[in-house]
Amino acid sequence: xxxxxxxxxxxxxxxxxxxxxxxxxxxxxxxxxxxxxxxxxxxxxxxxxxxxxxxxxxxxxxxxxxxxxxxxxxxxxxxxxxxxxxxxxxxx
Numbered sequence: 729x730x731x732x733x734x735x736x737x738x739x740x741x742x743x744x745x746x747x748x749x750x751x752x753x754x755x756x757x758x759x760x761x762x763x764x765x766x767x768x769x770x771x772x773x774x775x776x777x778x779x780x781x782x783x784x785x786x787x788x789x790x791x792x793x794x795x796x797x798x799x800x801x802x803x804x805x806x807x808x809x810x811x812x813x814x815x816x817x818x819x820x
Contacts, residue, residue: 772806
């Protein structure tokens with residue numbers, strides 16, 4: 729269930745708690761946020777590499793296509809995160 733909260737932010741129901749959902753990234757990110765984004769980028773890049781490696785091992789073209797599609801999804805996630813990691817946004 730989604731509700732409008734204060735300042736136009738959406739809220740979601742989590743059990744009995746309302747949890748705010750962020751619709752746009754913050755203008756400034758902390759060092760901790762920046763480190764988390766870098767970790768997430770590493771995970772996405774690793775997933776891309778593994779998908780490429782496993783797709784190369786498969787002989788069934790249907791499986792190759794599926795793994796390639798998953799790899800492309802992870803690459804899109806990586807590129808989206810890369811766009812958010814901007815040194816001018818980091819709060820020192």
